[in-house]
Amino acid sequence: MKKLTLFNTLSRSKEVFEPIEPGIVKMYCCGPTVYNYAHIGNLRSYFFEDILKRVLLFNDYKVNHVMNITDVGHLVSDEDEGEDKMEKGSAREGKTVWEIAEYYTEAFKNDIAQLNILPPTIYCKATDYINEQIDLVKCLEAKGYTYTTSDGVYFDTLKLSDYGKLARLDIEGLEEGRRIEFSDEKKHKTDFALWKFSPKGQKRQMEWDSPWGIGFPGWHIECSAMSIKFLGKTFDIHCGGVDHIPIHHTNEIAQSEACYGVKFVNYWLHGEFLIEEKGKMSKSAGGFLRIQTLIDKGYSPLDYRFFLLMTHYRKKIKFSFENLDAARNGYNNLKSKIAEIKSDKNNKPDNEELVDKYRGEFFDCINDDLNVTEALAVLWDVLKTEDLNPADKLFLTEEFDKIFGLDLDKVEALEINVTIPPDIVELAKKRKEAKLNKDFKLADEYRNQIKEKGYDILDIKGGEYQIIKNKE
RNA sequence: GGCGUCGUACCCAAGUGGCUUAAGGGAGCAGUCUGCAAAACUGCCAUUCAUCAGUUCGAAUCUGAUCGACGCCUCCA
Numbered sequence: 001m002k003k004l005t006l007f008n009t010l011s012r013s014k015e016v017f018e019p020i021e022p023g024i025v026k027m028y029c030c031g032p033t034v035y036n037y038a039h040i041g042n043l044r045s046y047f048f049e050d051i052l053k054r055v056l057l058f059n060d061y062k063v064n065h066v067m068n069i070t071d072v073g074h075l076v077s078d079e080d081e082g083e084d085k086m087e088k089g090s091a092r093e094g095k096t097v098w099e100i101a102e103y104y105t106e107a108f109k110n111d112i113a114q115l116n117i118l119p120p121t122i123y124c125k126a127t128d129y130i131n132e133q134i135d136l137v138k139c140l141e142a143k144g145y146t147y148t149t150s151d152g153v154y155f156d157t158l159k160l161s162d163y164g165k166l167a168r169l170d171i172e173g174l175e176e177g178r179r180i181e182f183s184d185e186k187k188h189k190t191d192f193a194l195w196k197f198s199p200k201g202q203k204r205q206m207e208w209d210s211p212w213g214i215g216f217p218g219w220h221i222e223c224s225a226m227s228i229k230f231l232g233k234t235f236d237i238h239c240g241g242v243d244h245i246p247i248h249h250t251n252e253i254a255q256s257e258a259c260y261g262v263k264f265v266n267y268w269l270h271g272e273f274l275i276e277e278k279g280k281m282s283k284s285a286g287g288f289l290r291i292q293t294l295i296d297k298g299y300s301p302l303d304y305r306f307f308l309l310m311t312h313y314r315k316k317i318k319f320s321f322e323n324l325d326a327a328r329n330g331y332n333n334l335k336s337k338i339a340e341i342k343s344d345k346n347n348k349p350d351n352e353e354l355v356d357k358y359r360g361e362f363f364d365c366i367n368d369d370l371n372v373t374e375a376l377a378v379l380w381d382v383l384k385t386e387d388l389n390p391a392d393k394l395f396l397t398e399e400f401d402k403i404f405g406l407d408l409d410k411v412e413a414l415e416i417n418v419t420i421p422p423d424i425v426e427l428a429k430k431r432k433e434a435k436l437n438k439d440f441k442l443a444d445e446y447r448n449q450i451k452e453k454g455y456d457i458l459d460i461k462g463g464e465y466q467i468i469k470n471k472e
Numbered sequence: 473g474g475c476g477u478c479g480u481a482c483c484c485a486a487g488u489g490g491c492u493u494a495a496g497g498g499a500g501c502a503g504u505c506u507g508c509a510a511a512a513c514u515g516c517c518a519u520u521c522a523u524c525a526g527u528u529c530g531a532a533u534c535u536g537a538u539c540g541a542c543g544c545c546u547c548c549a
Contacts, residue, residue, distance in 0.1 A: 032549085039549090041549065042548085045549035048549090167475080167476090167544085168475075169474095169475075189545090241548075242477085242543075243543080243549065244549075245476090245544080271549065272477085273542090274549085275542070307484090310484055310485065310496095310498095315477090315485090316477080316541095316543080318484085322498095322499095323483075325498080326483065326497075326498040327498080328498095329497085329498055336511090340511095373484095373495095373496080373497095374485095374487080374495075376486095379496095380495095380496060381495095435507075440508070444509085447510095456511085458511060459505095459509090459510085468511095
């Protein structure tokens with residue numbers, strides 16, 4: 001069986017995964033900023049991390065999974081350009097920022113639960129670890145990596161020789177302020193804030209005292225401070241969306257390695273975006289799709305999970321309702337196939353060798369940089385082959401679903417002639433009679449009545465029939 | 473302007489040098505079954521991988537150019 005390989009953004013290639021401590025994986029994933037609901041694009045990232053985690057578990061690792069909840073707003077300026085998302089949410093809804101954070105944190109947890117995303121081992125809120133963040137800034141200051149301007153304490157990126165290694169940044173080519181006004185007090189375009197001062201004469205809802213003055217932490221410091229607190233100065237895996245590569249993660253590495261002088265993270269993994277016809281889905285652009293939106297339109301959260309399973313995490317996925325329909329159909333077909341197999345009861349496992357072969361194939365797929373799409377093809381092979389009996393198929397299905405997370409174990413066997421209400425049985429009898437009398441109009445009428453009551457008639461050869469519960 | 477990703481059938485998509493003259497799913501079509509239907513089952517559905525040129529005994533897979541789509545250089549998954 002293949003060893004687990006993962007695509008590391010640092011090397012831009014697949015590497016065999018080796019944890020620092022045998023048997024244990026220390027993993028940090030960038031979590032949500034809780035100023036609004038997560039949209040289905042945001043959720044794709046957590047789904048990708050979920051697959052990663054499940055694959056690690058499948059490989060018998062213990063996973064120490066830490067996720068931050070960003071409940072501090074970061075961007076603030078006197079211009080209209082920058083805005084503090086938290087304060088903005090607060091103003092929009094007439095609640096305190098603390099209430100906003102609380103509400104959307106719960107909404108987030110609910111969303112990922114609906115998608116069968118396993119919760120992290122630890123959630124950590126940025127506001128609970130302000131001291132750790134201040135300590136990190138102090139450390140950087142003591143080592144001479146910082147300077148102070150009128151609006152904050154900044155990290156001097158030129159002091160770090162390998163700054164930008166993750167993103168392979170061509171710093172000369174960056175166009176400062178390409179899309180936004182910039183502080184002209186910064187020494188270099190890549191320098192970033194570690195601590196921001198509260199605007200003079202303005203009281204923020206969230207602000208803290210610090211050695212440099214009242215204010216709030218910079219944009220990237222929370223992830224460095226909290227990941228190191230929970231996982232150590234060097235840990236195994238750090239993930240997030242691709243958008244984090246050039247700035248957020250680049251700066252996390254800079255801060256952490258400048259302070260501690262050791263490698264921050266061994267494996268950096270990034271999930272691609274979900275895009276719409278016109279491009280990436282974004283909250284600031286206004287209307288965005290939530291899981292609840294999908295539910296309101298009649299899809300189940302797991303239909304969406306199946307949709308995500310159709311593409312590799314490092315490829316963009318184009319969202320459209322046509323594509324979601326295709327996923328739902330595929331998922332439904334999968335479930336009916338399983339239901340059918342489950343109905344076949346008189347079987348016990350008997351082909352251990354072939355079961356092992358399929359399990360091995362599946363293992364190789366997921367261990368090859370989380371190739372779930374190919375793994376799904378293995379599942380179809382298993383369900384369709386005539387060389388396995390139902391018990392073996394069900395065993396493999398449930399085994400594979402440890403990765404897919406599609407609740408395939410909850411699929412119920414077709415309920416044939418079981419606990420059918422007497423009135424339905426009566427109608428079915430009448431229909432059979434009408435059929436025998438070749439009164440098909442009447443027969444169809446009975447069938448419709450049965451259908452309205454939530455049951456279906458399956459005709460079998462010889463004029464016999466079965467009654468099953470409607471699928472929908 | 474710089475950096476980067478991607479382009480496989482009607483749609484989604486795996487495959488990244490010979491096992492593949494290209495998995496799997498969705499849709500569609502045809503057939504079996506049926507009074508009809510549903511379900512199920514069977515079969516069909518890319519000599520071809522954006523285009524052009526090159527490397528190679530051999531390329532969807534490597535190189536170059538062209539065209540097209542997208543992302544990042546604000547916060548953002």
